[in-house]
Amino acid sequence: MNAERAAESSASRRVGRQARSRITDVAARAGVSIKTVSRVANGEPGVRDETRERVLAAINELGFVPNSTARSLKTGGHDVIGVVIDSISDPFFASLVSVIEDLTLARDMSVVFASTGFDATRERDQLQRLAGHQLCGLIVAPVAVTAEELQVYRRRFPVVAADRAREGIDSVVVDDFGAAREVTQQFIALGHRRIAFIGEEAAYPTNSARLAGFRAALGEAGISVDDSLIVQHEHDRASMAAASAQLLQRADAPTAVLSATSRASIATIDAMRAGGVEGIAFISFGDFETADVLTPGVTCVDQDPHLIGTAAFRRLLELIDDPESEPQHIVVDTTLIQRGSGEIRPRESVIDEHMGVAS
Known part of the structure; x- marks a missing residue:
């Protein structure tokens, strides 16, 4: 001692x-x-x-x-990296975990995972539990934990926030606002005016930034935002599908939908197939398994978990070597993968209706 x-x-x-x-x-x-x-x-x-x-x-x-x-x-040293995510059932985080695990094992290090279940109390409990291990670093997708709380852990070992940033903490994110604005502009260029946004109930910075980008694109095009076309629902798949179905079955249903997460996208597709809904343009923020085999294939904003996971892991190693390094905010590029669903144009009758022309 x-x-x-x-x-x-x-x-x-x-x-x-x-x-x-x-x-x-x-x-x-x-x-x-x-x-x-x-x-x-x-x-x-x-x-x-x-x-x-x-x-x-x-x-x-x-x-x-x-x-x-x-x-x-x-x-004799410690070589354990802790990873805290929302849920392993989420396609994005499942891939992110896999990437970090591969990188960790390749360096003959160990990794310990924990999930928050979108619950603030559970998140704090999981962080405290992992901190009891001999961690050499932590990668976390923060839910409710604050920057101040993460600073406490940062004084004990390096911390990198992935997907969601916290002030004063190293972070690896994508440009949520810019990507959502860009795909909404694509819908508008195709002639869509009734465009819906389907997201999640939780006030995550990612969700709010994507919604802000969506609103910005509509405002720049002089299109009034119809708040009834903005649906934010709970995390479970059944609740998501029910909320999406209610929107899509309306007499004045949207002609295009931007889904803010892969979870919401899968639930919305469930609702489309169950209700026989066709001809609606659809873009998912986040890729997922089977997205390329559906008909039409699902156009998506690919926030590549391999790029994010690799950048987060590399930054963590840098912090392990140099704990005094100033926090970095790393923005990883996204790619719009066009597969057909996002390129659907509104029916001519719908275009005429919004232009005030009788069909």
């Missing part, structure tokens, strides 16, 4: 850095021994749950950073 305290003391003297809390400070705050704090910080067994929670709370409050040099002297 002397090596750990000596290394912490040396680290606290670095120019421009705030002095770190010591392991003795955590022990005093939690009312436990230094040995117990060490066990909790190293993710070792043999600590009662209530004691572990008290120590973790003290670690978070004080911003204690277990010294990696001292720990490696004892354990």
Whole structure:
């Protein structure tokens, strides 16, 4: 333990850095021994749950950073990367996880995954649970966790936010606003005026940015936004399909639909097929399995999980090598894959109707 305290003391003297809390400070705050704090910080067994929670709370409050040099002297180093995502059933995140796992294993490192289920409490619990492991870094798609909360973990190990950004945290994202604006402009160029947006109920920055891009394109074209054509529903597939069906079966149904996520896209296609809906232009934000074998094939904005996962992993390795590096906001390009559904023009009768011409 002397090596750990000596290394912490040396680290606290670095120019421009705030002095770190010591392991003795955590022990005093939690009312436990230094040995117990060490066990909790190293993710070792043999600590009662209530004691572990008290120590973790003290670690978070004080911003204690277990010294990696001292720990490696004892354990031989640690090479575990934590990954926190929404749900493994989501096509985008399933692919992202696969990419990170391949990259991690290729470097003879280990990876631990956890899902949030779109729940804020579960997200915080999962982050705290993973922090009990000997992580060398964390990649997280934040749901409700704040930048301030992530900063606490960032003081303990490198953190990279994927898909959704947080101020002051390294992040890898796509231009959600620009891509949604571009595909909405494509609909408008084809002659569509009644264009729907189908997204998710949660106020994710990705969803709100895509909706903002959608609204911007309509406004630039002088098209009034019909809020009844903006549908944001719950995450489960049945609820999504029901909400989409209600929209598509209207007498004044939209002629084109922008779906904000691959989950919403799959549910909307379910609704189209169940209701026999045809001839509606459709673009999915996010690719998914079977999108290219449907008839017509589904046009999509491809936010390539391979590019995002690779960029997030590489940035994490850079932070492991240089923890003092300034946070970076990395924007990965998207690609519009045209397969047929997004290129459908509105019927002539619909065009005449919106131009005030009797059909």
